[in-house]
Amino acid sequence: MTSPRRSLWALALVSLATVGFETTLTRYFAVAKWSEYGYWVISIVMAGFALSGVVMALARDAFARRGPALLAALPAVLVATAAVGFHYTTTNPFNPLQLQNPATWQPQVWNIAGYYSALLPFFFAAGLFVGLSFILNDRQVPRVYAFDLVGAGAGALLVLALMYVLHPFDLVPALLPALAVAAVFAPRARLAAVAAALVALAGAEGLLLADNQAAFNDFKAIYAPLHTPGARVVAERRSPRGDYMLLDDFTERVDTDVSNNAGLLNLPGPPQTYGLYRDGNRVAALPKPGPLDLGYAAAGLDALPYALIPHARVLVAGASGGFRAMLPLALGAATVDALEPEPTLRDAVAHGLGPAPPLAHDRRLRLLAASPLDVSGIGGPYDVIDLSADYLDAAEDNAAAYTVEAIAADLRALRPGGLLSLPVSIRDFPVYALRVLATARAALLAVGTTDPAAHVIVYRSAWNVRLLLSPTRFDGARIAAARAWCDARSFDVSYYPGIDPAALRANIYNDLPAVSFSRGEVTAEGADDAIADEARAVLAGRPTPSGADFSLAPETLDRPFYYAALRLDRLGTILRRVEILPQPEIGALVNLAVLAQAAILALIVLLVPLLAPSRVRAAPGVVARAVVYFPALGLGFLFIEITAIERASLYLGDRANAFALVLTGMLIFSGLGSLLAGRARGPWRMVLPAAGVVVLWCAAAALGATPALLASLDWPFVVRAGLVLLAIAPVSVALGTFFPLGLAQAGPTGFLPWAWGLNGAFSVVATPLANLLAREAGFDRVLIAAALLYVLAAVAFPLSRREHSWLQTASHAAD
Incomplete structure (x- = not known):
C-alpha cells in the first residue's frame, strides 16, 4: 500500500x-x-x-x-x-x-x-x-x-x-x-x-x-544586576550566536583585576560602564559616553608586559568593549592590533551599541576580525601578544587560543625577547593555571625550546594568574624588574627561573593554600602558594599532586576543551565534591548521565525482538545483522556530524553558523544520497563503495583537516563556508545511502519500525559518547571510530532475498 x-x-x-x-x-x-x-x-x-x-x-x-x-x-x-x-x-x-x-x-x-x-x-x-x-x-x-x-x-x-x-x-x-x-x-x-x-x-x-x-x-549572571533598583536594558541584539542585552546598572564596571595598592599608586579604580550580556552571561563592559577612562591601567594585573617592554608593538586578542584595545596605548605601546572575532563585540567597538559609543578613531590602533590561530598572517612580528582576561568567555570557540598550536603560533610571531601574556582565572580551581602551564610547556617544546622552564614567569593576584612566555630565556635583570613591579602592587610571583618556593612563602601577599580535592582539606601549614608548589614540576614534565585528582593534559586543537580538568576515572571523588565544581565542568557529568540512560534505552530497544520470537525465527539472519547494522549507523553518523561541526566552528569562528551550515548541508546531501540509493540495482553494490568513501573521508579528515584549516584561516568567510560544504558533501552523500538501503531490507521481515527505533536509540547514545570520547582522546579518534563503525555496518548489511512489503507481512500475520 x-x-x-x-x-x-x-x-x-x-x-x-x-x-x-x-x-x-x-x-x-x-x-x-x-x-x-x-x-x-x-x-x-x-x-x-x-x-x-x-x-x-x-x-x-x-x-x-x-x-x-x-x-x-x-x-x-x-x-x-x-x-x-x-x-x-x-x-x-x-x-x-x-x-x-x-x-x-x-x-x-x-x-x-x-x-x-x-x-x-x-x-x-x-x-x-x-x-x-x-x-x-x-x-x-x-x-x-x-x-x-x-x-x-x-x-x-x-x-x-x-x-x-x-x-x-x-x-x-x-x-x-x-x-x-x-x-x-x-x-x-x-x-x-x-x-x-x-x-x-x-x-x-x-x-x-x-x-x-x-x-x-x-x-x-544577569539576574541580580537586572533586578537592582534603576537597572534597565538599553539595547538588545538578536542573532543565532545568542541574545545580547546591554544593561545600565550602577554595579557595572570594567571587569579587571586591579591592585589593592592602587590608592598608594595614586591610581583610580575602574570606571562605570554598561554591561553586555549574551544569553544572560556577561561577556564585556562597554564604555559610557565621553572620553574612555583608562586611568586604572597601570594598576592592573595585565600591565606588566608594557612595563617590561616600553613602546611595544602589540597584538591584543579580545577588545573587551574597547577598553583592552586602548589599554596598551595608555601604557605607552606604539601600535596595537586588536583581534575581536566575536562579531557583535566587534561591531559594538567599531560602531557602538545603543547608547554605548564607538571607540574613538586612533591611527595607532587596528581592529581586526582575524582568528588568534592566524597571527602569522596579521602583520607581526610583535613585541607583546596579550590575551584579554575576558577573551575566553566571550565566545565558545575562543578556547582554541589556549591550545598548543595557538600558543606555538604566538611564540613564532614574537620578536626575540617578546612576551606572550596568558590570563587564567583561579576563582574556581588553581589547577587551571597548572594545566595552561602544561600546555605552554608543550608549545615551547614545539617551537624548539630545549628548556621551557627558563622561558616562563608566572604571577598572580588572589583571583587571577598571568603567564608570561618568551621565545628568549628570561635573564636576571628582567626577572628582578618583574618582581619589583609585582611587589609594588602586592601581586605574587609564583614562578620564575631559579625560584625557591620555600623562601617565597615568607612574603606572600595573597594566600593561596593547597587544598586536597579528594579530602577537601588544606594540605599546607601557614601562608602558601599552591601554584608555586607545583609549577617547577609541571614545567619539567614531572608528576604533581594535582595530577592525581585532575587532568593536566595540554589542550590541543584535537582536544580543544579548556574546561576539562576533571579526571572521569575518579568519578566517585567527583560526585563527593560535586558542590564545588565549576559550572563549565558540569557538562561532562551531564554527558555521563545522558549516556547512562541512553544505554538503558538502547538495551530495551535491542530486546524488543525477543518479545516476538516467531518473527526472529522467520528471519534470524536478517535480524541478527540488523542488531549490528542500525546501531552502527546511529553511532557513526553522529560521530561524523559532531566532529564536522567542531571543525567548522573553529574554521569559521562562528559556532552558530557552523552548526547550521554543517547540519543543513549533511541533511540535504544525505537526502541526495538516499535518492541515489533508490536507484541502486543491487543494495550490496552500493553499500561497499559507500563504506569506502566514508573510510577514506574519515582518514583524510583525521590526517589533513587541521593543517588545511590553519593554512586557509585568512580566506574570506564566504569562501571558507563554501569549502565546508564542499568538504562534507561526499561523505554526506555516502552516509545517506546506508539507512534507506538497510531499512528497505529490514522492512520485508516485519522489523521496519524496530529498525527505525534501533537507529534512534543508538543515536541517543552517540551524542554523549562522542563528546566524552573527544574530551578524553580527541576528535581524530572519534573519526577513526566512525570509520570502523561503517566498516562494521557494511559487513553486517542485512541482505534479504524476500521482496514483499512490510504491510503484506503484517497482513499475512493478521490472517
Whole structure:
C-alpha cells in the first residue's frame, strides 16, 4: 500500500518543525539555564523516536490497519503536545545549583523527570509520524528518507533565520503552523482532521503567547544586576550566536583585576560602564559616553608586559568593549592590533551599541576580525601578544587560543625577547593555571625550546594568574624588574627561573593554600602558594599532586576543551565534591548521565525482538545483522556530524553558523544520497563503495583537516563556508545511502519500525559518547571510530532475498 505522493510533503513539514523545535529547546536551555543542559534535549528527542519504533514494532498489525488515519490525526496531536510541553518546560523549577548540593539534589531529579514528561509526548508522536511514513511507503524508503532529511535541513535553516528577529523564548509559536499545515497533506486528509489541527493551533498559540513564562533563572549572571533598583536594558541584539542585552546598572564596571595598592599608586579604580550580556552571561563592559577612562591601567594585573617592554608593538586578542584595545596605548605601546572575532563585540567597538559609543578613531590602533590561530598572517612580528582576561568567555570557540598550536603560533610571531601574556582565572580551581602551564610547556617544546622552564614567569593576584612566555630565556635583570613591579602592587610571583618556593612563602601577599580535592582539606601549614608548589614540576614534565585528582593534559586543537580538568576515572571523588565544581565542568557529568540512560534505552530497544520470537525465527539472519547494522549507523553518523561541526566552528569562528551550515548541508546531501540509493540495482553494490568513501573521508579528515584549516584561516568567510560544504558533501552523500538501503531490507521481515527505533536509540547514545570520547582522546579518534563503525555496518548489511512489503507481512500475520 502506498500513500499519495503529497503525503511526503506532510513528512517534510513535520521533520521541519521537529528539528526546529529541538533547536529551539536547546536555545531555551542555553538562555534560561546553562547550555550544558541542552544535552537533555537530544536525549529526549531520540528517546521519543526510539520508543515510537518499539511501540510500532510490538503493535505492527494495528499500525498497518490504521496508518493513514493516524497520519491524518497526528498533526493536531503534535501541535498540542509541542505547546503544552514547552509551557510546562518553562514553568519547571529546575535549579542546576541545587542539583550540585547534596542537601537539595533529590527534588531536582524529579524536575529533570518533569522535562522528560513534558517533552517526550511530542517527540514520540513525531517519531510515530515519521515511522508510519516509512511503513506506508515501504517500497519507496529512499524517497521517503530524502523528504525526511530535506525537511529537517529546512527546519534548521528556518530556525537560524528566525533567531535574527525573535527572542529564543518566542520561537515555538512560529514553528507550530508548519505542523498544522501537515494535516492538509496527510493521506486521507479529511475536513475533520484539518479542523482539529487548526483548533489545536489556535489553542496552542493562545497558550504560548498569553502565558509565556520563560525567563532567566536566578542563578544566571544577569539576574541580580537586572533586578537592582534603576537597572534597565538599553539595547538588545538578536542573532543565532545568542541574545545580547546591554544593561545600565550602577554595579557595572570594567571587569579587571586591579591592585589593592592602587590608592598608594595614586591610581583610580575602574570606571562605570554598561554591561553586555549574551544569553544572560556577561561577556564585556562597554564604555559610557565621553572620553574612555583608562586611568586604572597601570594598576592592573595585565600591565606588566608594557612595563617590561616600553613602546611595544602589540597584538591584543579580545577588545573587551574597547577598553583592552586602548589599554596598551595608555601604557605607552606604539601600535596595537586588536583581534575581536566575536562579531557583535566587534561591531559594538567599531560602531557602538545603543547608547554605548564607538571607540574613538586612533591611527595607532587596528581592529581586526582575524582568528588568534592566524597571527602569522596579521602583520607581526610583535613585541607583546596579550590575551584579554575576558577573551575566553566571550565566545565558545575562543578556547582554541589556549591550545598548543595557538600558543606555538604566538611564540613564532614574537620578536626575540617578546612576551606572550596568558590570563587564567583561579576563582574556581588553581589547577587551571597548572594545566595552561602544561600546555605552554608543550608549545615551547614545539617551537624548539630545549628548556621551557627558563622561558616562563608566572604571577598572580588572589583571583587571577598571568603567564608570561618568551621565545628568549628570561635573564636576571628582567626577572628582578618583574618582581619589583609585582611587589609594588602586592601581586605574587609564583614562578620564575631559579625560584625557591620555600623562601617565597615568607612574603606572600595573597594566600593561596593547597587544598586536597579528594579530602577537601588544606594540605599546607601557614601562608602558601599552591601554584608555586607545583609549577617547577609541571614545567619539567614531572608528576604533581594535582595530577592525581585532575587532568593536566595540554589542550590541543584535537582536544580543544579548556574546561576539562576533571579526571572521569575518579568519578566517585567527583560526585563527593560535586558542590564545588565549576559550572563549565558540569557538562561532562551531564554527558555521563545522558549516556547512562541512553544505554538503558538502547538495551530495551535491542530486546524488543525477543518479545516476538516467531518473527526472529522467520528471519534470524536478517535480524541478527540488523542488531549490528542500525546501531552502527546511529553511532557513526553522529560521530561524523559532531566532529564536522567542531571543525567548522573553529574554521569559521562562528559556532552558530557552523552548526547550521554543517547540519543543513549533511541533511540535504544525505537526502541526495538516499535518492541515489533508490536507484541502486543491487543494495550490496552500493553499500561497499559507500563504506569506502566514508573510510577514506574519515582518514583524510583525521590526517589533513587541521593543517588545511590553519593554512586557509585568512580566506574570506564566504569562501571558507563554501569549502565546508564542499568538504562534507561526499561523505554526506555516502552516509545517506546506508539507512534507506538497510531499512528497505529490514522492512520485508516485519522489523521496519524496530529498525527505525534501533537507529534512534543508538543515536541517543552517540551524542554523549562522542563528546566524552573527544574530551578524553580527541576528535581524530572519534573519526577513526566512525570509520570502523561503517566498516562494521557494511559487513553486517542485512541482505534479504524476500521482496514483499512490510504491510503484506503484517497482513499475512493478521490472517
